[in-house]
Amino acid sequence: MAIQEQLKKMILDVLPDVDCVIGWGPGPDPLRGSPFFMRKPEDVESFMAGPMAVQNPALFLPEYKGKKVGVVVKGCDSRSVVQLISEDLIKREEVVIIGFPCDGVLDVAKVENALASHGEPGEITAVEFSGGEVKVTLAGNTHSLKFDDVKADKCGRCAVPNAVMSDFFAGIAREASGVKDDYEDLAALEKMSLEERFAFWENEMSRCLRCYACRNACPMCVCRDHCVASSRIPHWISQADSTRDKLMFQVIHAVHLAGRCTGCGECQRVCPVGIPVLLLKRTLSKGVTELFDYAAGMDTESKPPLLTFQVEEATIKERNW
Amino acid sequence: MSVLNESNNGKELRIVGFLCNWCSYGGADTAGVGRFTQPTDLRIVRLPCSGRVNPLFIVKALLNGADGVLVSGCHPRDCHYAEGNFYARRRLEVFKRLLPTLGIDPRRFEYTWVSASEGQRWQKVVSEFTQQVHALGPAKFVADAPEFDVLKVCAE
CATH class of the missing domain: 3.10.450 (Nuclear Transport Factor 2; Chain: A,)
Structure with a gap:
């Protein structure tokens, strides 16, 4: 694997200047990789990129704010990094981004x-x-x-196999597959009637364990210990084991990601009971794209659409009572 | 309103209105002072600004048994805080797209602008929205947790 060797060399070059380099390493079993924090040159030996590099290493960056870190990113991960930078949640000069052409990851x-x-x-x-x-x-x-x-569903509709932004790039940038994201997953849901969709969510959310893995794996969920889901005042969701509260939590997650979600799909991947929670976020991303022609995490300069406004909105048709 | 009550066996529905203090709340007051008849299904929550409306207020209401939610603020360019309703407009417009995915009819939620002098317009907004919600009937909502049922039985 030529790219893997190139990446290792780049990591070794970067390592003296940073606290650590975040990438992927061997996981708990042969089918799984794991996030991997490289601090010493000998750690870099077990670094691995490729189809097992499923996790999004951008998740860990806000924790390292104030320290300089390196991060190895796939195309989708780089969008999270860019979005974090554009929201000033991490500093551009504090992160060294190493990109490589991604061929898709394993589901x-x-x-x-x-x-x-x-x-x-x-x-x-x-x-x-x-x-x-x-x-x-x-x-x-x-x-x-x-x-x-x-391979993961998101890889089938991937438009950014290479890092959007990088300081170092291993190998030659790969052509995007050219497949347009036609929101096939949402179309399946839209075939159902409203009652069926309501029943669908009731059924799916009844399995939820409230482990909050979806939140913990989300690189954009930066509140961590101050999440509104755990707040008592206001008491957004109760401690009861009710489907209503579970659904409410997913709506909170989706609403808080409106116009920020880059669609990395980590929330859905980590769900231990396989709830398709990404659908809610994709609905809002689709809306944001249609209304404001904006895709999160594509460049650090554009302002997230919900943090700004125009006096005359060309795309919003208000109701004429 | 007799016409509305007939459409739903004389039953009122629960509609929650989030109104900004400076325009729409005043508008509702003007409608009251002017003695314009309005349906009584709407319960008003007064907020400082439509920009204060967190989309989660709306979901929380809809998931907990409200049949409709109406948000009303100052007309764009007329916000007491200069730009609160501009942010609200974007936020609510994006949020509205989530309702069909959740299986909630998007017609159960509307946002609009009513100024403090527009008592008549307020009457029209409330009547039309109430009619719209009555046409949809009572909303389904996610039932309580099973242990709540057990508690209810114990309490009896």
């Missing part, structure tokens, strides 16, 4: 589903990527899966 749930009949996910002993195929060794047998079938 672990899809692999587990595809191999469900062959054994438990815990029995996976090796995973290998070669030429558009994923070879998974499970309970002693090797199964071959097409990478396109098991």
Whole structure:
């Protein structure tokens, strides 16, 4: 992997000037990578980019505000970094961005589903990527899966495989697939009647454990310990195990991300019970794009649309009573 | 209003109105002083400015049993705080797009501008919005947690 070697070299070059470099390393099992904090040159040995680099390392940047850090980013992660900079949540001069051309990342749930009949996910002993195929060794047998079938949904509609902004870039920028994001996932929901959609959310949210993994994995959720979901005054959501409060939390998350969400999909990926929470955020992103022709995290100069206004709004048709 | 009550078996619905202190609340008062008849389904919450309206107020109301939510502020360019309603307009317009995805009819939520002198306009807004919500009927809302039902049984 030439790009991986180039990236390691860049990280080693950057390392003396920064507190740490955030990237990806080996995870708890062969199917999973994990966020990885490199502080010493020997740490860089186990760095890995590629299809297992699923997590969004931009998540950790606000914690390091005031210190200089390096971060290795995929295209989608770089949008989060850009959005954080444009909202002044991190400082441009405090972060060294290392980009690389991303070929898409693995959706672990899809692999587990595809191999469900062959054994438990815990029995996976090796995973290998070669030429558009994923070879998974499970309970002693090797199964071959097409990478396109098991890659994350967001990669199928990816328009930014390369970092939007970077100080160093490994390899040659990859052409975007040219696939336009047609909000296929939302279209499926829009086929349902309003009652069916309401029932859909009631059913989906009834599974919610309120673990708040969606919030904790969100690079734009920077309030951390001061989240309104945990506030008692005002008491936005109660401690009751009610679907209403669970749905309310998801709406809070979506509303707070309106015009800020870059669609990295971490909230949905980390959900332990597989609730499609990204749909709510995508609805609002779609609205923001249509109304204000704005996509979050594409450049640091443009102002988030909800933090500004125009006296005459060309796109807003107000109701004429 | 007799016409409205007939459409829903004489039952009132619950509509929450978030009104800015300087224009719409005054407008509602003007309508009252002028003795314009209005439907009585609307419960008014007075806020300093339409810019104070957090979209979460609206969801919280709708998920907890309100059948409709009306937000009203000063006309654009007339905001007491110069630009509060400009921000509100963008925020509410974006928020409105979320309702259909949640399975809530977007007609249950409207935002508009009424000035303090427009008593007649206020009457029109309230009547039309109430009619609109009555046409949709009572809203579904997410039921309480199961343990609440148990508590209710215990209390009995």
